[in-house]
Amino acid sequence: MGMTMTQKILANSAGAGAVEPGQFIMADLDLVLGNDVTTPVAIEEFKKMGKAGVFDTKKVAIVPDHFTPNKDIKAAEQCRLIREFAHEMGIENYFEIGEMGIEHALIPEKGLVVAGDVVIGADSHTCTYGALGAFATGVGSTDMAAGMATGKAWFKVPEGIKFILTGRKQKWVSGKDIILHIIGMIGVDGALYKSMEYTGEGISELSMDDRFTIANMAIEAGAKNGIFEVDEKTIAYMEEYSTKQYEIFRADEDAQYSEVYEIDLGKIRPTVAFPHLPENTRTIDEVGDITIDQVVIGSCTNGRLEDLRIAASILKGRKVKKGVRTIIFPATQKIYLDALREGLIEIFIEAGAVVSTPTCGPCLGGHMGILAKGERAISTTNRNFIGRMGHKESEVYLASPAVAAASAITGKISSPEEVL
């Protein structure tokens, strides 16, 4: 029986000729990742395993990003713990403030993942790296610990869902609208235990940033991973950012998928997810009158350079509506610097927005922009669960950078077309 992209990568990493959905395998890992929230728990479990060192000091990455720069003493203690651990273990890819960024924007930029890799991360959005044609999936802290100790992880081989993208997207539609549209269509458990595989001529017009955004939110559909077929853009990206050897896996002609969807990108409108689930989507034409208190542009979903460029193109020469707190957080130091050099940061500040240092910050209700009771935010992040950004009676609406920037100007959820 033919295999999907994911199945082929897993078979390769398990040293097996072929694998079947439902089969349990032990895979060799190319990277094990953790952050300042999940690594402290992993360190405790790692110590219980009684191993003196990590399996490979080059293949473990630790990124303090959630509560950093440390928001309080407890966060500082957790970061101290992981810093000391990284040092003690000789972990090369520990990224301190000054060189860090939000892990899922940082790891590809540092060239640590390439096509064909198998990656686990103690963070659910590890699935982001599927944009590069890698198998990457989120796990918990104990899995991270076992991964650090042995360089292996167990997986149940998933079935796949195939998304054939066709057509050209409309102006102001980006990767975020595409993935929100898909989640709206299949639901927050629509891909439970499965991989979401993207193919079709439509992917060629998606930028790498669009693909990162789409792969990033595979978890919001319950998927194990999201993965894109490798093309020239992927190869160009890997050659620019990485020195690692990549390997391209394509699905067999006769690969079996549990579902196949054909999506015409030309039919997708800017899309917004209403509280409190990412599947509660409406097109911008259906949102109605929704006033907002805060706008957040950034995160591992939409804090990349292209996202900031789109936001700047809308905010340029305009002012955010008085009283609407607009917070922009570039995802990494490099993105921040590139945006600065391009003049985007100036545009944001002149428009009345604040620009934050790279951090997860408001995305998870950590710090740097928490919502009070009854407040409403439009955000380019990936989750709008109850209490996600602050008070349990606050609301988060998920959207693209274009819609978020337009909404900052009008003070209500708006299409860029209304503003320009």
Added chain:
Amino acid sequence: MLKGKVHKYGDNVDTDVIIPARYLTTTDKKELASHCMADMDADFINRVVPGDIMVAGWNFGCGSSREHAPIAIKASGISCVIAKSFARIFYRNAINIGLPIMECREAAEDIECGDIVSVDMKEGIIINHTKEKEYRAVGFPDFMQKIIDADGLVGYTKKEM
């Protein structure tokens, strides 16, 4: 045999409501437990007694990979979570840390808040004493049973290493 009173929730119970991110600056199990379900059912932690059972709908534990979620549930005294389905990272984490879970659509539908329920993990049988009914859960594959038998992934890894 696990036995206790049921706390029942709906579909898509996410890890942000099980343990909000603002409390993730600690790894202390008791402290995590003290905030368990804070944003959905603030009184849960006052009502729960050791041995109680949590029952929910589809996609339990969706959202982030925080292991703090199953840790908080376990440390709160909950002896087993029964759901129609589990989000995959939560499922993995529960197996890895030794929080008993069971997938059973019929039981999750039928059982009500306050029912007294017992669970036989080995046989995959759930008994509702209040309603005098029995349900059969989806069994664990052999591989997972090995991790469960080793008291979680730490024990399993030590054995394999």
